[in-house]
Amino acid sequence: MNEYVLRTNLLTKRYKQQLALDNVDMSIRAGSIYGFIGQNGAGKSTLMKLVTGLAFQTSGSIELFGQSEEKALIEARHRIGVAIEQPALFPYMTAYENVEAHRIQRGIPGRECVAQALKLVGLGETGRKKARNFSLGMKQRLSLAVALLGDPEFLILDEPTNGLDPMGVVEMRELLRKLNRERGITILISSHILSELHQLATHYGIIHHGKLLEQLTADELQARCRTFLHIKVDAPERAAAVIERELDTNEFEVLENGAIRLYAHLERPGRVSSALAAHGLEIEQFMPMGEDLESYFTARIGGGAHE
Numbered sequence: 001m002n003e004y005v006l007r008t009n010l011l012t013k014r015y016k017q018q019l020a021l022d023n024v025d026m027s028i029r030a031g032s033i034y035g036f037i038g039q040n041g042a043g044k045s046t047l048m049k050l051v052t053g054l055a056f057q058t059s060g061s062i063e064l065f066g067q068s069e070e071k072a073l074i075e076a077r078h079r080i081g082v083a084i085e086q087p088a089l090f091p092y093m094t095a096y097e098n099v100e101a102h103r104i105q106r107g108i109p110g111r112e113c114v115a116q117a118l119k120l121v122g123l124g125e126t127g128r129k130k131a132r133n134f135s136l137g138m139k140q141r142l143s144l145a146v147a148l149l150g151d152p153e154f155l156i157l158d159e160p161t162n163g164l165d166p167m168g169v170v171e172m173r174e175l176l177r178k179l180n181r182e183r184g185i186t187i188l189i190s191s192h193i194l195s196e197l198h199q200l201a202t203h204y205g206i207i208h209h210g211k212l213l214e215q216l217t218a219d220e221l222q223a224r225c226r227t228f229l230h231i232k233v234d235a236p237e238r239a240a241a242v243i244e245r246e247l248d249t250n251e252f253e254v255l256e257n258g259a260i261r262l263y264a265h266l267e268r269p270g271r272v273s274s275a276l277a278a279h280g281l282e283i284e285q286f287m288p289m290g291e292d293l294e295s296y297f298t299a300r301i302g303g304g305a306h307e
């Protein structure tokens with residue numbers, strides 16, 4: 001099996017004056033859930049359209065399942081399930097009729113797959129209810145059912161959580177996690193809100209003004225967004241000994257300027273300050289610090305989140 005499901009090489013797309021994608025080198029490992037983060041207009045949909053063959057690049061290349069030669073690439077695209085923008089859902093049809101229409105349109109044999117796809121996304125019991133009466137979350141799941149036709153190995157989903165309420169976001173996250181775990185489907189999912197993909201994505205790619213600024217694993221992101229208690233005392237070495245002995249942890253570091261970053265006991269700061277005070281240490285500064293996901297994203301794209 002290929003280690004990578006997708007690799008792009010210097011992928012560039014220009015729409016007249018607009019450089020939508022600028023020399024993007026993206027790599028998505030088989031089995032991963034790749035969270036593709038960027039503001040509106042950053043270039044997420046454009047990359048997805050190039051990969052799925054809905055648009056053509058200005059320069060650069062795409063390798064899908066190890067295939068980059070034109071004919072083989074077209075073949076490889078049959079292994080992808082796609083939900084980019086609101087798919088053509090027929091408002092006066094039921095969930096079943098909608099998925100069946102797409103099955104026929106795409107020439108996928110065997111009607112059984114329609115009920116299977118609907119069951120998988122939790123829409124197996126919607127009966128005669130028409131799509132126009134579905135909640136946004138149900139519509140998003142219906143789009144996902146359409147994308148799942150043909151048993152794809154790789155799902156490409158453009159903002160499937162857009163507009164969903166918090167509960168809808170959680171449901172979508174659980175559903176995608178299930179598809180990834182139980183069926184081994186690799187997923188590329190875009191969003192403009194990093195925290196929406198938290199606890200779902202195993203890898204992240206941050207795009208801004210068409211440039212892929214950074215690719216990192218969930219663990220790397222977590223490490224960079226780690227929160228800690230910032231402590232400044234008159235005698236840092238002695239404080240370090242107190243933390244180790246009295247608070248029974250070595251999850252801290254003493255910086256060159258003498259400040260201590262304590263990564264444990266964040267939920268019990270009172271216990272930390274009392275232990276230090278009990279040993280006669282004078283506390284000069286004591287506060288929780290660190291970046292949350294959203295501020296990391298904003299900092300990474302240069303603070304221009306609302307430009």
Ligand SMILES: Nc1ncnc2c1ncn2[C@@H]1O[C@H](COP(=O)(O)OP(=O)(O)OP(=O)(O)O)[C@@H](O)[C@H]1O
Nearest residue numbers: 015018019020038039040041042043044045046047
């Ligand atoms: N068909 C097109 N013609 C001209 N410009 C386009 C076209 N499609 C996209 N663009 C431009 O390319 C840039 C990237 O757009 P793209 O839709 O890929 O961004 P996005 O990150 O998916 O944002 P959104 O979430 O708003 O869709 C934007 O500046 C957009 O205006």
